[in-house]
Amino acid sequence: NKGQKILSSNIFQDQKKKSEIFLDIAIPQLQNMRKTIDELQMMALLIDPNGYVLSLSGNQQTLKRAKHINFIEGVKWTEAAVGTNAIGTALQIEEAIMISGTEHYSVASHSWSCAAAPIHNDDGKLIGVLDFSCAIEFSHPYMLGMVTSIAHAIERECSIRVHQNELHLIHRF
Structure with missing residues (x-):
């Protein structure tokens, strides 16, 4: 199965707005890793709690390959x-x-390797998921540790932001 439910442009923008704080914190974290992600032939995805891909970045070859299975924003x-x-x-x-x-259940995803970690707010509520994906030939077990580490960094930054707002x-x- 390819991805089939794709949000229209307006609804996609609404979904992104609902996750604005998450994206504002997570995107810069991923930009800091841009070179590494590219060299490892990976792409990084930020997903909302409903499972919609809100942001996608990374190696151009990998992004192009992802389009073939509708592994795209929205x-x-x-x-x-x-x-x-x-x-x-x-x-x-x-x-x-x-x-x-x-x-993977879907035959369309059998040539992929993906590591994902949930991201929670201070109250323990799921606010999103970070995923690193690549072609299976570039897969390595460190992907799981990498995605977990970055997800924790995003959680910490979210926590800091909340406490800064409270202090303010x-x-x-």
Whole structure:
């Protein structure tokens, strides 16, 4: 199965707006890793709690390959939509996971390796998922550690932002 449910442009922009804080924090974290992600032939995806891909960046060859299976911004990439996959499973179990090759349900994804980690806010609420994906021939077990580490960094930055906002409010009064 290719990704089939793709948001219209207006609805996609609305979804991104709902995840604005998450994206404002996560995108710069990924930009810091741009060179590494490119050299490792990977792409990085940010997914909202409903499974929609909100941001996609990385190696141009990998991004081009992803388009063939509709692994693009605005697509719904849940287990219900495309079967077993790292993003969908991370959304379900709220834990980091790596899924490679035929571990994917969809034959269209059998040539991919993906590692995904959930991202929570200070209250423990799921605010998104970070995923690193690449062609299976470029896969390496470090992908899971890498995605987990960056997801934790994003969570910490979200926490810092919340506390800074609270302090700002306290000092105003």
